[in-house]
Amino acid sequence: MADIDAALASGLLRRPYLELVSRGKALDQGDYTTARSVRGHDFGGYADSAKVLRQLDVGATLLMRNIEHWHSGAAALADRLGAELDRRVEAFLFVTPPGQQGLSPHRDDADVFVLQLNGSKRWQVHAVPDDGHWQARQEPNPGPVRLETTAHAGEVLYIPRGAPHSAVGHAAGLSFHLSLTVRQPGTADLRTVLARRLDDGLELPLLPVDQAELRRTAAELLHHYRERLAGLTPEELCAAVETVPEPRTGTASPEPARALTGLAETLRN
Structure with missing residues (x-):
């Protein structure tokens, strides 16, 4: 709870990292956020801790993504x-x-x-x-x-x-x-990976100059896709979808502030 208090008090927490909801309905953004001015430009969606607490007090749920x-x-x-x-x-x-x-x-x-x-x-x-x-x-x-x-x-x-x-x-x-x-993994993931595989290594003109060039581009596109599809198996596609990202570096440290402390000590030495 102390960590959440500190995050709200920092003034840097911003939507969509937080949202307030009540009985299935999202509250209006203005009910719990504020705008901040940086170098003359206004940026909205920052958590207003006082507003958030008022909404919790009247029954809203704080969702932090x-x-x-x-x-x-x-x-x-x-x-x-x-x-x-x-x-x-x-x-x-x-x-x-x-x-x-x-x-x-x-x-x-x-x-x-x-x-x-x-x-x-x-x-x-x-x-x-x-x-x-x-x-x-x-x-x-x-x-x-x-x-x-x-x-x-x-x-x-x-x-x-x-x-x-x-x-x-x-x-x-x-x-x-x-x-x-x-x-x-789901169907959307399969489509995303397939599209990435099909386009890999493909270099085509963005704006063919005439109809003949457009047809040549279409032929090259189909040829490239057919070659890619011919060599792709369902097992390979599923394996690509199920690849898990590497763990975050730095974020998971129990005391991330030590990174800056260590850098400062190095510079002093």
Whole structure:
């Protein structure tokens, strides 16, 4: 909690790293952010700690996205879990006032490990989809409840990818929980990797000068794509999609400030 207080007080935390929501609806940006002027230019979306606290006081939930980008402990945990599962892992923090609900029932496009850090939350989890024809979105008709449980501080709840779920903060005290999302490859990833493979090594004129040059360019494009596709197997495409990024360097250090301290000592010597 002290780390979150410090991040909010710094004045540098900015959307989309944070958002406030209440019962499935996002609050207006102006309700919790402010603009800052740098060299005569105004930049909006910076967290206003006083506004954020006021919104929490009236029942809104603070959602902080990808805190592994700036919080060393979250980065170390996400990297370790990602290495064990051979998947990309992201960290999202939720701060919910007593008795309140931030997000309505919804599906996530990732497996989620919910780590309750402070307080407790009552969860409802519904059935996993039977096939892959579903979307990550709010689910007004989530179906029968398959699991109803309360997560207390220090406990972990696993929610399978696609299972609709929702949670309400316990009546006493703030609820802090960390959602560690485990990203699984999908069709969109296959398309992205395929497009990258097809365009690799391809150099064509951006604006062919006439119709004859346009046809020659089209022929070269098709020839290049056919050669690439002929040598590509489903196994190779899946392997490229499942490649896990290298752990972040520097971010996961328990005391990142030592990097500057060490540099200063080196320069003095």
